[in-house]
Amino acid sequence: MKLTSLVATAVLLIGTALLVNTVRAEDAAEARQRMIELGKAHKTAESLYLALKERAHGGRRLAPSSMPDWSGVYTRARGGITFDPDQQRGAPPTAKLTPEFQRKLAERIEMANKGIEWDPISTCSPPGHPRWLTEPFLRDFVVTPDQTYLINEMVNDIRRIYTDGRGHIAEEDRLPLYNGDSIGFWDGDKLVIHTNQLQAGIYQRRNPDYTDQVETVEIWQKVNPRLIEVDVWVYDPPALAEPWYTKQSYAKLDDQNKTLRIRYWHCGENQNNTVVETDGGGTQFRDFTFDGQGSGIGDQGSGGKP
């Protein structure tokens, strides 16, 4: 084959690849916009959840012979510790916030830029949902006919999703919980979840706050043997001017040697990890013990100002 033919072939292949990628990007942008509009079409998370359930004719009950295989060890596929993986590097979070919460976010970022930052999970309290979606450690997901367990290695954090047809706890009996109360149904191979009864928190560092009125709707689906994707709508009227849609994803890790383990965590395992909030709102270590006396397991408290 002549050189000119080789060059022409290469140009054609590269051009095709670029075109395919462009089309995919446009498809993804259109799909995201459709999801945003779907969220905006419903005033509450419950309304969206019920609409999805109606569309699924009530959903199906899993049988042992028809359960999706979500086995394996996963981790967050992209997004670092920003809530929205599609947030551009250096850009602000994609949430449309109310003025009060926009101001709070601006203050948080300004302080962090000055080196002043305190994260409420520094003393090993759970991240809470919806922040739970962002933590970067190992995860596994256990599907059973009536309940699905979504497990994050960090502080042994388990979300239980009831899919046996039960409803939420009666409103007068509710209390704010780190991971809330989650019910769901199966629509084919998609797990649809509604979560309420949540505590206030932050989506992540340099990300907005959410209030204890926050609720979420999620659609989990294993889209290929190595990837689970999740459409997430967050509703929180005091903080969000409109529902915040994001697409989260979790990649199945190569574990051919069977060495990956999800193990119990406690912040007090090593006193060198103990940090405290300073009077100025920053983060600082306590005294280190680098004296060769071991890690000091369990002999210190956590939290409190120095």
Place this chain on the structure above:
Amino acid sequence: MNTLRGSTVVALLLAAASSAWAHHSATMFEQTKTITVEGVVKEFQWTNPHSWLLVDVTDKNGKVTTWGFEAEGPSTLQRAGIRPSEFKAGTRVTMTGRPMKDGRPAAIWVLAVRGDGKKFDPREGFQVK
């Protein structure tokens, strides 16, 4: 004899900010400066949510300072090929890290180069593969 090379240098390793951010803010560490020290491993504290590699560094006057290098916990480090068996006490190592702003001998572990030349980067523990 182990030497303290410890001159602070401006680095372009902003990507190193990823280490140690998962449990607490890393604002107590320098964001754009690194130090490099040579020494021998004193102890590897293999713990959650962060592990600490303690390295004894001897300066030109013979004074020994124990430096602590903070990284993620065992499951993440394991994914980066970092295990206690790779850093037994007495192992010679050159450590690069982002030091504490307050001058204490501690840093975020950016890179370890063992005496045999093998490199260990904790950030590889977050790679999806």
